[in-house]
Amino acid sequence: LKPEEQEICNALNRRTEFRVLRTTYGLFDEHGNLKIEALKPQK
Known part of the structure; x- marks a missing residue:
């Protein structure tokens, strides 16, 4: 993807x-x- 397209995808995410x-x-x-x-506590 072009950098501006990648930024649009990142914004949507x-x-x-x-x-x-x-x-x-x-x-x-x-x-x-x-x-x-x-019910037992996780370690």
Whole structure:
């Protein structure tokens, strides 16, 4: 890309908004049960 095109792309990337879909990601197993290891503090 030309430098001015790259700057336009960079500006668009900076404006990208993200939305949190869920805060429980990884807390439950495939049966919907709470994972005990998910509650342990990460080292």
